[in-house]
Amino acid sequence: MEFVESDDGPPFRRPPALDDRIWRHPSEIGVAEAHPGRLVSHRTVWVAAAVAALGASVLSAGLVIALGGVTTREIASGQTVTTTASSPPATVVELVVGIAERVRPSIVQIKATRTGAGVSGSGVFLRPDGHVITNYHVVDNASNLTVVLSSGREMPARLIGSDADTDTAVVKVDGGPFPAADIGTAVTLKVGQTAVAMGSPLALAGGPSVTVGVISALHRTVRTRGSTTPLHDMIQTDAPISPGSSGGALLDGQGRVIGITTAVAVSDVGPEGLGFATAIDVARSIADELIATGKATHSWMGISGRDLDGATAHDLNLDGAVRITSVVPDSPAAKGGLADNDIVMALNGKPLGSMGALVAALRQYRPGDTVTLDVMHDRERSMKTVTLVERPEGQ
Numbered sequence: 001m002e003f004v005e006s007d008d009g010p011p012f013r014r015p016p017a018l019d020d021r022i023w024r025h026p027s028e029i030g031v032a033e034a035h036p037g038r039l040v041s042h043r044t045v046w047v048a049a050a051v052a053a054l055g056a057s058v059l060s061a062g063l064v065i066a067l068g069g070v071t072t073r074e075i076a077s078g079q080t081v082t083t084t085a086s087s088p089p090a091t092v093v094e095l096v097v098g099i100a101e102r103v104r105p106s107i108v109q110i111k112a113t114r115t116g117a118g119v120s121g122s123g124v125f126l127r128p129d130g131h132v133i134t135n136y137h138v139v140d141n142a143s144n145l146t147v148v149l150s151s152g153r154e155m156p157a158r159l160i161g162s163d164a165d166t167d168t169a170v171v172k173v174d175g176g177p178f179p180a181a182d183i184g185t186a187v188t189l190k191v192g193q194t195a196v197a198m199g200s201p202l203a204l205a206g207g208p209s210v211t212v213g214v215i216s217a218l219h220r221t222v223r224t225r226g227s228t229t230p231l232h233d234m235i236q237t238d239a240p241i242s243p244g245s246s247g248g249a250l251l252d253g254q255g256r257v258i259g260i261t262t263a264v265a266v267s268d269v270g271p272e273g274l275g276f277a278t279a280i281d282v283a284r285s286i287a288d289e290l291i292a293t294g295k296a297t298h299s300w301m302g303i304s305g306r307d308l309d310g311a312t313a314h315d316l317n318l319d320g321a322v323r324i325t326s327v328v329p330d331s332p333a334a335k336g337g338l339a340d341n342d343i344v345m346a347l348n349g350k351p352l353g354s355m356g357a358l359v360a361a362l363r364q365y366r367p368g369d370t371v372t373l374d375v376m377h378d379r380e381r382s383m384k385t386v387t388l389v390e391r392p393e394g395q
Contacts, residue, residue, distance in 0.1 A: 092194065092253075099196055099255035100210045105150045106181035107208035107248055109200035110134055110157070110171065112142035122199035122208070122248035123147065124257060126170070126287055128177035133287045134247030135262055136162045136169045137224075147173045148200070150207040161290030165229055165298060166278055167262050168286040169247075181249060184256025186235060186279035191215050197239040197261060197275065199248025208248070213239030221356040222276050224263050233360035234276040235259045241275030250277040259283070282363060299365050300391035302331020307354045308343060316376070320353030321345045328395070336386035339377065346374035362388070 106125045110132070111118060121138030125131070132147060139145060145157040155173045162169035193215045198208045217236040224231065237250060241261050250259035259277030286296045308321040322344040327333050338344075346352055347361045348371050365371060367390040375384050 095253065096196060096210070096212055099251060100198075103181060103198060103249065103251060103255050104208050104210070105179040107150060107198045107200070108132060109148035109203065109208075109244075110138055110247060111146040111148065111154075111203070112139050113144040114141045115143075120200065120203035120244045121246045122244065122261070123171065124247070124249045124260065125178045125180045126183075126284070128180045130173040130176050130178055131160065131287075131291055132157070132171050132173065133260060133283060134169050134171060135260065136164050136167045138247045139169045139171060140164075145171055147171065152205065152207070161294045161296070163286050163290065163296035166282055166286050166296070167224075167231055168260065168278060168283050168290070168296075170287050170290045182256045183280060183284060184252055184254070184258045186218075186258045186281055189215055189218060189235065189252070189258060191217060194253040195237045195239045195258075196251040196253075196255070197237065197241055197245065197248065198251065199241065199245025199261060201242035201244040203244055209242075209245070211240040213237050216274065219354070219356060219360070220276060221354070222263055230356075231262065231276070231278065232356035233279055233282065234262070235279055237275050237277065238273055239275060240273070282360070285363070297367060298391045299362050299367050299369065299388040300332070300395060301362065301371075301386055301388060302328035302333040302395075303338060305344070305355045305358065312343075316343070316379070318343075318345065319351070320357075321376075322352055322355050322358050332386045332389055336373075336384045338373070338375065338384055338386070341377070343376040344373050345376060345381075348372055349374075 108123045108125065110121045110123045112121065113119075119138070119142075121134060123132040123134035123138075126133045139159055139162060142159070145159060147155050147157045149155065155175070157171040157173045160170040160172050191214075195213050195215050197211045197213070200208050214237065215235060216238050220234040220236050222231045222234050235250060235258070239250070241248075241264050243264070245261055246263070248261045249257045250261055252258045257280050259280050260283045261275060261277045263276045264274070289296050303324050304326045305322045305324045308318065308323050312323075313320055324333075324338060324340055324342045324344065326340060327338055344352060344358065347358065350361060352358050352361065362371075365388055367388055370385060370387045373384045373386060375382055
């Protein structure tokens with residue numbers, strides 16, 4: 001490119017011919033010369049540049065004002081944070097501080113006395129009338145219950161009901177209104193979202209503790225010490241959960257309860273840094289039933305099963321399924337035509353990737369409901385209809 005003289009401006013010198021050098025000495029760059037009768041200086045150039053920059057800034061500001069001065073951005077939790085041009089964007093830390101201030105009054109410590117010994121756990125105000133949701137293992141066989149508010153005030157409590165299968169229980173304190181937590185859902189959770197855990201670890205005084213991590217995995221099956229029944233469809237998090245925090249809240253990035261903390265992974269060498277929580281959708285459904293009737297009712301089909309092994313799943317071109325290992329005689333499953341070694345692939349059209357997924361799916365239905373199963377036997381697919389009943393004692 002070459003510079004040419006302008007009829008209405010100062011003349012410009014033609015620059016040297018281009019070569020293959022990356023840099024240029026300032027003396028090689030064409031500089032405006034004074035036009036007869038007109039003074040052109042470096043100061044003039046800088047003033048013009050400053051005026052242009054100021055004008056661009058004014059135009060940009062005008063555009064922001066015209067658009068309402070609103071910007072949005074995404075954070076790790078998947079939440080969209082809206083800020084104005086007059087205030088800095090909120091950080092994850094600021095969000096957690098806000099969540100802690102808002103939710104901590106909803107978290108309580110639960111002191112339980114059993115056979116002369118005292119144990120401590122946590123709980124969450126589910127309703128303003130004093131109903132607190134916690135873990136079954138926190139209150140099991142307790143002869144005396146005390147709820148400690150975040151303020152430190154201690155109040156006597158009584159057990160409303162409990163359910164070992166989901167490790168869920170409800171206790172009640174009189175008075176109120178109490179600061180009930182905002183209940184969310186675990187249905188839309190994604191691995192990697194921000195997770196905030198709140199509980200009362202180690203029976204420490206001074207109110208609930210707050211820890212932060214992410215949702216590490218979903219739909220886990222966990223076997224806890226001293227329990228013969230595994231916990232299904234659990235949320236896994238790396239937010240630290242210490243002893244005594246069981247029954248506390250697992251929150252999303254907006255401070256909504258998405259789970260009730262239940263267990264901590266421990267190996268022979270100590271804690272593994274992984275915690276688990278019962279999905280709030282399951283825990284709340286059980287809690288509502290405990291409040292209404294004093295007990296939890298579970299639908300029953302009458303089978304035992306296990307996850308389909310990877311080799312068979314690959315051979316059948318399945319992502320996952322359930323292999324039935326036994327069918328209880330005269331059970332709903334037997335009446336519906338299910339048999340040993342049947343492979344169950346879906347329930348009411350929802351794919352089942354594991355036995356835990358089947359158990360979790362059945363919790364959405366009540367005794368008397370009819371479900372349709374997509375079944376494969378000897379590579380032949382068929383649809384089986386089963387009418388669920390209430391689970392009998394001992395099953």
